[in-house]
Amino acid sequence: MDRVLILDVRDVTFRYPGVARDALRNVSLGVSGGELVALLGPNGSGKTTLVRVALGLQAPLAGSALIQGRAAAAWPRRELARVVGVVPQREDNLFPQRVRETVRLGRYPRLGAFGREREEDRVAVDRALERCDVTGLADRWLWTLSGGEYQRVRIARALAQEPQLLVLDEPTASLDLRHEMELFELVRRLVDQQGLAALLVTHDVNLASRFADRLLLLSDGNAAATGAPADVLRREQAELVFGWPVAVSSFDDRPQITPLRRHS
Amino acid sequence: MKWLLLSAALLAALLAGIVLGPAAVPLSDLLHSPIVIDLRLPRALLGILVGGSLGLAGASLQSLVRNPLADPFLLGLSGGAGLGAVLAIALHAGGPWAIPLAAFAGALLALGLVFRLGLVGGAELDPRILLLGGVAVGAFCGAVMTAIVSLAEASELRNAYLWLWGGLSGASWDGLRVVALCLPIPVLVLLAAARPLDLLALGEEPARHLGADLRAVKRRVYLAASFLTAVSVAVAGVIGFVGLIVPHLGRALVGGRHLRLLPASFLAGGTLLVLADTLARTVVAPRELPVGIVTALVGVPLFALLLRRWTAY
Numbered sequence: 268m269d270r271v272l273i274l275d276v277r278d279v280t281f282r283y284p285g286v287a288r289d290a291l292r293n294v295s296l297g298v299s300g301g302e303l304v305a306l307l308g309p310n311g312s313g314k315t316t317l318v319r320v321a322l323g324l325q326a327p328l329a330g331s332a333l334i335q336g337r338a339a340a341a342w343p344r345r346e347l348a349r350v351v352g353v354v355p356q357r358e359d360n361l362f363p364q365r366v367r368e369t370v371r372l373g374r375y376p377r378l379g380a381f382g383r384e385r386e387e388d389r390v391a392v393d394r395a396l397e398r399c400d401v402t403g404l405a406d407r408w409l410w411t412l413s414g415g416e417y418q419r420v421r422i423a424r425a426l427a428q429e430p431q432l433l434v435l436d437e438p439t440a441s442l443d444l445r446h447e448m449e450l451f452e453l454v455r456r457l458v459d460q461q462g463l464a465a466l467l468v469t470h471d472v473n474l475a476s477r478f479a480d481r482l483l484l485l486s487d488g489n490a491a492a493t494g495a496p497a498d499v500l501r502r503e504q505a506e507l508v509f510g511w512p513v514a515v516s517s518f519d520d521r522p523q524i525t526p527l528r529r530h531s
Numbered sequence: 532m533k534w535l536l537l538s539a540a541l542l543a544a545l546l547a548g549i550v551l552g553p554a555a556v557p558l559s560d561l562l563h564s565p566i567v568i569d570l571r572l573p574r575a576l577l578g579i580l581v582g583g584s585l586g587l588a589g590a591s592l593q594s595l596v597r598n599p600l601a602d603p604f605l606l607g608l609s610g611g612a613g614l615g616a617v618l619a620i621a622l623h624a625g626g627p628w629a630i631p632l633a634a635f636a637g638a639l640l641a642l643g644l645v646f647r648l649g650l651v652g653g654a655e656l657d658p659r660i661l662l663l664g665g666v667a668v669g670a671f672c673g674a675v676m677t678a679i680v681s682l683a684e685a686s687e688l689r690n691a692y693l694w695l696w697g698g699l700s701g702a703s704w705d706g707l708r709v710v711a712l713c714l715p716i717p718v719l720v721l722l723a724a725a726r727p728l729d730l731l732a733l734g735e736e737p738a739r740h741l742g743a744d745l746r747a748v749k750r751r752v753y754l755a756a757s758f759l760t761a762v763s764v765a766v767a768g769v770i771g772f773v774g775l776i777v778p779h780l781g782r783a784l785v786g787g788r789h790l791r792l793l794p795a796s797f798l799a800g801g802t803l804l805v806l807a808d809t810l811a812r813t814v815v816a817p818r819e820l821p822v823g824i825v826t827a828l829v830g831v832p833l834f835a836l837l838l839r840r841w842t843a844y
Contacts, residue, residue, distance in 0.1 A: 324739070348742030355740060361597050361732040362787040372733070375726055376742030428741070 270299035273350075273432045273464045276321050279330035283316075290316045293330070294490045296466075296483055300431060303458045303465045305475035307499075308485030309509055314468050315356075317485065318436060321466070322351065334432070348376035352425030354418070356436040360409055366420050367405040370395055373427030392427050398461075399423040399453060415446025419453065426457070432464040433457065439471060447471070451478045476500055476521045484508055496521050533784055537798040541579065544805040548575030551809050553816030574702035578808045579801035580710050581699070581763045582773055584718075586800020588756040588763075589774025590781060590792055591721050594728045595752045596658035603760040603774040606665035610672030611641025612764040613695050617676045620690055621683050627701075630694065631765040638761035641668050646753060656749045696821030697768035699808050706766055713762045717755035718797070724752050725789035732787065770823045772830030773800050779837045803829075 276296040282289045291313045298304045306314050319325045321332050323339030332339040335350060342350075352373070360369075373395065374388045396402045399419040404412065412420065418438050425433055435454065439447040455478050457463045469475050475482060476496040484491045484499050486508040492499040500522040502515045512527040549561065549571050556564045588603040596606075615637020619629045648664035649656040727748040730738035738745055763770070780803075781795040807825040814820065 344739055344744050345742040353740035355737050358733045358737040372730055372741055375730055
């Protein structure tokens with residue numbers, strides 16, 4: 268299948284004002300349609316910064332971040348929101364809201380003149396709810412949802428944007444085993460069936476290894492390794508980046524990392 | 532159905548404002564009586580516009596600063612307007628327009644100052660800075676105002692004090708016309724921002740990801756809502772609680788989507804203020820209470836009820 272490169276980050280260097288060292292140094296990252304790329308790395312390694320640069324929220328010091336060939340920071344936000352759907356780590360709900368209402372917000376970048384809702388908007392919302400398996404929750408209040416349900420609703424909102432690239436920032440933090448698996452399966456299904464490009468920031472190295480096509484392992488602002496899971500998750504590499512002794516095994520032909528007890 | 536209810540309530544309030552009053556006007560004379568035509572009708576209509584503006588401004592500002600306890604006067608406008616009015620009174624500025632104009636100028640000054648503070652250091656109207664800046668500017672104006680009041684004569688002091696609690700007794704057809712001319716643009720600006728305000732309720736970064744151009748939206752909403760408040764304070768003084776409670780009433784009635792919430796807040800604000808003003812005129816007739824006292828007396832218990840509902844979320 269011919270894959271279209273949607274996100275193209277090249278040799279990006281970035282430094283926060285007033286900080287002596289680079290937050291990112293010569294990092295590159297490409298994500299194409301039908302491809303799930305996972306972004307791994309310890310806390311503070313630059314994952315969130317890289318996502319912010321990729322989405323045009325921070326301008327790189329050197330290098331470029333292109334979305335569909337156009338500099339990410341040059342996109343008007345509304346146009347960009349038709350191409351990229353983001354599920355950020357955190358959001359508030361200032362006022363009580365129902366599931367369908369919040370998914371409807373995803374239509375904002377596509378609404379017609381005067382913000383009128385058309386038939387196609389209703390259809391898109393229904394389809395997004397269905398794809399994330401939350402149709403049955405449509406009339407529930409958000410605060411009554413479990414953590415896993417809420418994350419699926421947020422993905423549905425991003426899908427209502429009808430994006431080509433889906434960016435998820437630690438979507439499975441604080442989810443239990445089943446909900447975490449459901450979420451990874453959902454993202455994989457969207458990538459395979461809808462041809463979406465997906466960039467997933469996660470701390471779950473083993474699930475990333477099993478679900479993602481490619482990994483980018485960040486360490487202290489540098490790309491420590493990038494490529495297929497088997498090439499990235501090697502023992503010396505992982506020990507160096509995460510600063511902890513590990514054993515690497517294989518499951519379903521994908522590397523799995525088990526941290527070791529220190530004095531065993 | 533809900534809209535019918537809101538409109539019917541507004542109409543009923545308008546009728547009550549026209550029919551009720553210390554001077555008995557027979558119903559058959561209603562449309563011929565100068566008391567009704569020259570006094571009660573413009574006053575009730577002004578109540579609708581001012582109450583509606585405060586309700587609308589309150590709903591918009593609560594979403595803008597992402598704080599359900601925000602009130603249009605929290606952002607320093609009441610202090611600026613009060614200072615302007617008290618200055619006009621203390622300097623014996625003449626003419627019926629002196630106090631409103633001075634209050635309006637004071638409110639605009641405070642508005643500009645808080646707006647500027649909100650942009651300090653490249654911050655894009657950070658809600659925390661807006662709130663803190665508003666409180667600080669308000670406190671500063673309040674201090675200057677109290678200094679002036681403490682040096683003024685007793686009768687002037689009473690006037691100034693009463694003016695601060697708000698009232699619609701200055702209503703006239705001329706004043707009504709001026710207000711009616713001031714409202715359409717800011718009202719339209721706020722209604723046009725309804726969708727981005729929906730997004731803003733999720734937080735700034737999520738709103739940006741969903742395509743909102745927050746920089747422009749926040750400036751527009753802040754300026755339009757503050758301008759509405761400044762117009763209100765110029766013609767009716769500081770009428771508290773309308774802008775705080777009405778948005779919550781609106782949310783309970785029509786939900787949180789701003790396309791419905793904003794118009795509902797306008798209707799409910801107008802209704803509430805006209806009713807409060809009718810009470811203010813009649814309960815101690817022939818004297819009159821400042822309407823701000825009535826809105827506070829009605830508003831505080833109502834607000835306590837709403838707070839209970841709030842904790843249920």
